[in-house]
Amino acid sequence: MDETVELEIRKLGAGGDGIADGPVFVPRTLPGERVRATRIGKDRARAVGIATKSPDRVEPPCPHFAQCGGCAVQHLADAPYVEWKTGLLTAALAARGLETKLAPMLRIATGTRRRAELAALRTQGGVSLGFHAEGSSELVDIDSCLVLSPKIVALLPALRAFLADFLRPAEAFDIHATAADNGIDLLLTGRSPDARKRASLADFAAANGIVRIAWRREPGEAPEILALHESPRIAFGTVEVIPPPGAFLQAARPAELAIASEIAASVGRAKRIVDLYAGLGTFSFPLTGRVHAVEGDAAASAAMQAGARAGFRAGRVTCETRDLERRPLLAEELDEYDAAIFDPPREGAREQAAHLAASSVPVVVAVSCNPASFARDARVLVDGGYTLSRVVPVDQFLWTGHLELVATFTKPKKPRGPRY
Numbered sequence: 001m002d003e004t005v006e007l008e009i010r011k012l013g014a015g016g017d018g019i020a021d022g023p024v025f026v027p028r029t030l031p032g033e034r035v036r037a038t039r040i041g042k043d044r045a046r047a048v049g050i051a052t053k054s055p056d057r058v059e060p061p062c063p064h065f066a067q068c069g070g071c072a073v074q075h076l077a078d079a080p081y082v083e084w085k086t087g088l089l090t091a092a093l094a095a096r097g098l099e100t101k102l103a104p105m106l107r108i109a110t111g112t113r114r115r116a117e118l119a120a121l122r123t124q125g126g127v128s129l130g131f132h133a134e135g136s137s138e139l140v141d142i143d144s145c146l147v148l149s150p151k152i153v154a155l156l157p158a159l160r161a162f163l164a165d166f167l168r169p170a171e172a173f174d175i176h177a178t179a180a181d182n183g184i185d186l187l188l189t190g191r192s193p194d195a196r197k198r199a200s201l202a203d204f205a206a207a208n209g210i211v212r213i214a215w216r217r218e219p220g221e222a223p224e225i226l227a228l229h230e231s232p233r234i235a236f237g238t239v240e241v242i243p244p245p246g247a248f249l250q251a252a253r254p255a256e257l258a259i260a261s262e263i264a265a266s267v268g269r270a271k272r273i274v275d276l277y278a279g280l281g282t283f284s285f286p287l288t289g290r291v292h293a294v295e296g297d298a299a300a301s302a303a304m305q306a307g308a309r310a311g312f313r314a315g316r317v318t319c320e321t322r323d324l325e326r327r328p329l330l331a332e333e334l335d336e337y338d339a340a341i342f343d344p345p346r347e348g349a350r351e352q353a354a355h356l357a358a359s360s361v362p363v364v365v366a367v368s369c370n371p372a373s374f375a376r377d378a379r380v381l382v383d384g385g386y387t388l389s390r391v392v393p394v395d396q397f398l399w400t401g402h403l404e405l406v407a408t409f410t411k412p413k414k415p416r417g418p419r420y
């Protein structure tokens with residue numbers, strides 16, 4: 001039998017685990033608690049009993065919380081939750097010597113997550129469909145989820161039943177589900193289905209409000225469309241875009257709209273705006289100025305370009321496919337603009353930030369899902385003469401250690417040189 005130890009939880013870590021001396025990470029525990037725990041690794045333990053409960057402990061609202069790894073902190077009361085989450089951002093900024101008062105965290109409603117990375121496994125008893133267990137590859141079968149769009153949750157029983165025939169014994173598939181504006185869009189990742197199974201996808205889609213099903217053998221491979229009832233559509237402002245399978249989207253529409261309105265307020269009446277890491281044009285299309293949108297992924301960029309052509313007169317939004325890590329926009333290119341938006345992937349935009357820092361763009365709005373890489377890039381901008389004037393945390397990834405944010409940097413306009 002596993003040896004049980006008693007641990008005192010000192011603090012809540014960035015991922016939402018309680019941390020005891022060692023450090024030993026103990027999921028689902030809270031600071032101030034004394035817990036009995038079994039070791040499950042050098043620096044990890046699983047709580048099997050709580051000797052002293054924190055007054056901040058609440059009943060988790062989701063019945064799957066004890067097993068499912070999708071959420072980490074449903075057992076924490078709301079006020080300390082907000083304090084912990086905003087504290088992650090304050091700490092990341094402080095680690096780079098940036099002291100900034102944060103705006104109040106924008107709360108994003110439950111049931112609004114419009115994309116889910118589900119996993120499925122054919123078992124002896126049927127099909128497990130859901131998320132991986134906390135800290136493990138084990139799959140937790142779910143029939144409800146508080147964060148996901150009800151449109152995705154409603155599909156789970158039919159999807160599970162369909163997969164019972166579609167998957168071979170012991171076969172696993174990853175399923176990327178997106179609630180597009182006109183129906184569900186699925187991207188399946190796993191072994192190649194045979195002809196009969198491929199054919200069965202069209203009927204399954206038609207019967208369940210699924211607009212498109214794409215498949216690929218493994219991540220990184222170009223997906224093949226196996227069923228197309230209608231092209232999925234996502235509207236950004238007045239422009240509709242057909243996203244490529246598995247394309248990046250802000251996880252929740254209310255978060256996207258809140259960020260877009262922060263951006264609009266910060267860029268104000270800017271006439272020429274550059275949107276770096278523009279994705280499908282999420283933030284470019286709703287703006288009123290002339291926007292140059294730059295995106296590295298060729299499929300996303302083509303989808304954005306098609307949206308721009310259909311939605312606007314020529315020149316209102318221009319699109320460029322460009323790898324901003326290898327070929328960042330240089331300071332002299334950036335100087336043409338009155339405002340810049342940059343929303344890089346999790347690892348941030350070290351190179352691009354250096355060129356922004358050297359530019360004279362008066363307003364830079366950064367969007368980030370990673371406080372640590374954001375703080376690193378923010379330091380570069382501040383060292384280049386920018387003032388970090390506003391930081392808004394956006395709780396797009398409810399009950400997890402992930403945090404979205406939107407921040408505004410300003411730089412006084414350079415006086416024009418004398419004309420000769």
Ligand SMILES: C[S@@+](CC[C@H](N)C(=O)[O-])C[C@H]1O[C@@H](n2cnc3c(N)ncnc32)[C@H](O)[C@@H]1O
Nearest residue numbers: 277278279282295296297323324325343344345
């Ligand atoms: C966090 S997403 C933001 C997308 C968009 N702003 C939105 O909100 O939907 C980051 C985007 O950067 C793109 N990207 C990643 N690496 C890149 C690179 N080296 N150069 C240009 N774009 C890149 C991704 O394809 C993705 O669309």
